Amino acid sequence: MHDSRAIPGPASTTTTQVATADHEVHNPALLHHFADAQQQKNAASLGMWLFLVTEIMFFGGMFCAYLIYRLAHFNAFAAGSQQLDIKMGAINTAVLIVSSVTVVLAVKAAEVGKRKLLTGYLVVTVLLGMTFLVVKGFEYKEKFEKHHVPGPSFNFTDKFDDNGKQIPVNSKEAELFFSLYFAMTGMHALHMIIGCGLFGTLAVLAWKGHYAPSYFTPIENAGLYWHLVDIIWIYLFPLLYLISRHS
Amino acid sequence: MAEHEDTTHVEHEHTTHSQIFYIAIGVALLILTATTAAVAFVNLGPLNPVVALLIATIKAALVVIFFMHVKGASEKLTSAVVVSGFFFLAILLTLSLADYLTRSWR
Structure with missing residues (x-):
């Protein structure tokens, strides 16, 4: 992130004093090519949203592919979806929602300059992100054990309806479902891993006193990223786990 | 954009809410998650995907509007x-x- 414009911590108050003497209300985090701090903040926010739009389109392409293939191979996709564990998915959704709350509380803490509280919320966010990844790992482990991972050892047995009647499922089409499942949840998990690294870094910087009420843009922008990753999961959960239960 | 805004007042231009408000939105999101998971076990025929995606969209809207502060932008x-x-x-x-x-x- 933008460490170079960080506010000096309590240890280096002399720099702040020099800066204050220089200008009446000089903000050391303000770069010279911006008119004021608000303009600088708006520019950073605009850049972050532009990035998030590319992320929306990136995941949107995968969502679109999933919807089209689900229409084309409806039975196999329903059978594949019914193999997913709704309980695990729901727990992970809840974990991500709680982490989004801690992120927004972290931004709030940064805004009022509570350094320890800010660090605490950032650390809790990282822990919740890791919890999500561990649960996801157990789900993946189950997929490996059941041979539901696309590849040479992929094996999908036919599903049965409520009366115990066997319904034939095209194994190749079911493999397509699991390919999309792993592509979408895997790409989402990669974003979670990056998010955990990002928030871990921010937690260290926050603890060192890099952020103050006059400058906490990295916290805000990383928060926007985390919320977007949360929203992607909010859609992945019903699309992959829920909507094909009764098909 | 006003040119001579006081840089020390940047933090007040941001429209954040109280902590209780954020926690309330979080609780609402958790209730919606429990609802959508429970509804998945009820056979509504073609309405199952509609309900699930409607709830997902409500949840996403709550996150975008209140957590990502698009109104405050x-x-x-x-x-x-x-x-x-x-x-x-x-x-x-x-x-x-x-x-x-x-x-x-x-």
């Missing part, structure tokens, strides 16, 4: 970027599905 350009992102996603999905959903209509 002062810059119109940022709003334009956000809206255009969802607009192009809508084009991608509606035009693709307008094709694939209607192929069986011949």
Whole structure:
């Protein structure tokens, strides 16, 4: 992130004093090519949203592919979806929602300059992100054990309806479902891993006193990223786990 | 954009809410999650996907509006970027599905 414009911590108050003497209300985090701090903040926010739009389109392409293939191979996709564990998915959704709350509380803490509280919320966010990844790992482990991972050892047995009647499922089409499942949840998990690294870094910087009420843009922008990753999961959960239960 | 804004007051221009408010939104999101998971076990026929995606959209809207502070974004350009992102996603999905959903209509 933008460490170079960080506010000096309590240890280096002399720099702040020099800066204050220089200008009446000089903000050391303000770069010279911006008119004021608000303009600088708006520019950073605009850049972050532009990035998030590319992320929306990136995941949107995968969502679109999933919807089209689900229409084309409806039975196999329903059978594949019914193999997913709704309980695990729901727990992970809840974990991500709680982490989004801690992120927004972290931004709030940064805004009022509570350094320890800010660090605490950032650390809790990282822990919740890791919890999500561990649960996801157990789900993946189950997929490996059941041979539901696309590849040479992929094996999908036919599903049965409520009366115990066997319904034939095209194994190749079911493999397509699991390919999309792993592509979408895997790409989402990669974003979670990056998010955990990002928030871990921010937690260290926050603890060192890099952020103050006059400058906490990295916290805000990383928060926007985390919320977007949360929203992607909010859609992945019903699309992959829920909507094909009764098909 | 006013040119001579006092830089020390940047923090007050941001419209954040109280901690209780954020926790309340979080609780609402958790209730919606429990609801959508429970509804998945009820057979509503073709309505199952509709209900699930409707609840997901309500949840996403809550996150975007209250956690990502789009209402507090002062810059119109940022709003334009956000809206255009969802607009192009809508084009991608509606035009693709307008094709694939209607192929069986011949």
